[in-house]
Amino acid sequence: MTVKGRIFSGMQPSGNFHLGNYLGALENWVKLQDQYECFFCIVDWHALTSTFENTEAMPKRTYEMALNWLSAGLDPEKNTIFIQSQVKEHAELHLLLSMMTPLSWLERVPTSKDKLAQLGSQGTDINTHGFLGYPELMTADIALYKADTVPVGIDQLPHLELTREIVRRFNNLYGREVFVEPKEMLSQASLLPGLDGRKMSKSYGNEIPFAASEKEIREKVRQMVTDPQRVRRADVGNPDVCPVFTFHKVFSPAVVVTEIDQECRKAGIGCVDCKKCLADHMVNALAPIHERRIVLEQQPERVHEILAAGAEKARKVADETMRSVREVMHLPN
Numbered sequence: 001m002t003v004k005g006r007i008f009s010g011m012q013p014s015g016n017f018h019l020g021n022y023l024g025a026l027e028n029w030v031k032l033q034d035q036y037e038c039f040f041c042i043v044d045w046h047a048l049t050s051t052f053e054n055t056e057a058m059p060k061r062t063y064e065m066a067l068n069w070l071s072a073g074l075d076p077e078k079n080t081i082f083i084q085s086q087v088k089e090h091a092e093l094h095l096l097l098s099m100m101t102p103l104s105w106l107e108r109v110p111t112s113k114d115k116l117a118q119l120g121s122q123g124t125d126i127n128t129h130g131f132l133g134y135p136e137l138m139t140a141d142i143a144l145y146k147a148d149t150v151p152v153g154i155d156q157l158p159h160l161e162l163t164r165e166i167v168r169r170f171n172n173l174y175g176r177e178v179f180v181e182p183k184e185m186l187s188q189a190s191l192l193p194g195l196d197g198r199k200m201s202k203s204y205g206n207e208i209p210f211a212a213s214e215k216e217i218r219e220k221v222r223q224m225v226t227d228p229q230r231v232r233r234a235d236v237g238n239p240d241v242c243p244v245f246t247f248h249k250v251f252s253p254a255v256v257v258t259e260i261d262q263e264c265r266k267a268g269i270g271c272v273d274c275k276k277c278l279a280d281h282m283v284n285a286l287a288p289i290h291e292r293r294i295v296l297e298q299q300p301e302r303v304h305e306i307l308a309a310g311a312e313k314a315r316k317v318a319d320e321t322m323r324s325v326r327e328v329m330h331l332p333n
C-alpha cells in the first residue's frame with residue numbers, strides 16, 4: 001500500500017454514539033485506513049473537561065467506544081487504536097506546550113466560548129484551566145505522532161489553526177523542526193436528521209443508537225416524522241422536506257431513491273410502505289456492523305488486548321518524539 005501520509009484523529013468516549021456520529025466521522029475513518037497510516041485515539045482525558053465530576057462511567061464508555069470502532073470496521077492490524085490516558089506522553093507534552101502558549105491564543109478560540117456558554121446554560125460549569133487548555137492537549141495529541149493530516153469538521157478549524165501556530169512557535173523557539181504542521185482534511189458533516197427532523201442528538205432524544213438492533217431500527221423508523229403536509233394516503237408528498245427520504249438517500253440503492261422520489265410526488269407510495277422499505281435497507285446496510293459487534297461482545301478481553309497493543313505501539317512513536325522535545329528544550333532524557 002502506498003501511504004499518503006499520517007493521520008491522527010480522536011473521539012471522546014461517550015455513551016451516546018448514534019448513527020449521525022457514525023456517518024459524520026467513523027465511516028470516513030474506515031475508508032481512510034486503506035490510504036493513510038492512522039492513529040485513532042479514544043481521548044478520555046479530553047472527555048474529563050466536561051465530565052470531571054463524574055468519572056465512574058468512563059471505563060464502560062471507553063470500552064463501548066472501542067467496540068463501536070471495531071464493529072464499524074476499523075482494523076487493528078492496519079491502524080494504531082488506543083486510549084489517550086494509556087500514553088502518558090500526551091500529558092507531558094501538554095504541560096510543556098502550556099509553558100509557551102500565550103494565554104490570549106487560547107482565550108480567542110471561538111468554539112470554546114460557544115461550548116462554555118452552551119454547557120453553562122445546562123448547569124455544567126467548565127470554566128476550568130483544563131478546558132481552556134483543551135486545544136493544547138489536542139496539539140500534543142497530533143504533534144506527538146507528527147501527523148501531517150487531521151480529519152476535522154468545519155467547526156474544528158480554529159482549533160487546528162491554533163495547533164499549527166503552537167507547533168510553529170515551538171519549532172521556531174527551539175530552532176529545530178521537531179513537529180510537523182498538520183493540514184486539515186475537511187470531513188463532511190452528517191446530513192442525517194433525527195427522528196423529528198431536527199439535528200440528530202441525544203439531547204433531543206431523536207437519535208438512532210449506533211448499536212441499535214434490527215427491532216430497534218424498525219421501531220425508530222416507524223416513529224419518524226414525514227412530510228407534514230401529507231396527511232392522508234391520497235395526498236401527494238414532497239420528499240425534499242421529508243427526513244425519511246434523507247435516510248433513503250444514505251441507506252437505499254440509487255434506483256430505490258429515484259423510485260421513492262417519483263412515487264411520493266404522485267402519491268404512488270404511502271408513508272408506511274416507504275418507511276418499511278427504508279428499514280429493510282438500513283438493516284441490510286448495517287448488518288455487517290452488527291455481525292462484527294455480536295462476535296466482539298462475546299470476547300471483551302480481545303477488545304482490551306487490542307487497546308493495550310495499540311497503546312504500546314503509540315508509546316513507541318510518542319517516546320521517540322518526546323526524546324527530541326526534551327533534547328531541544330535542554331531537559332534530561
Ligand code: SF4
Pocket residue numbers: 226227230237238239242243244245260264269270271272274275
Ligand atoms: Fe416521506 Fe416516503 Fe412519505 Fe414521501 S412517501 S412523505 S418520502 S415517508
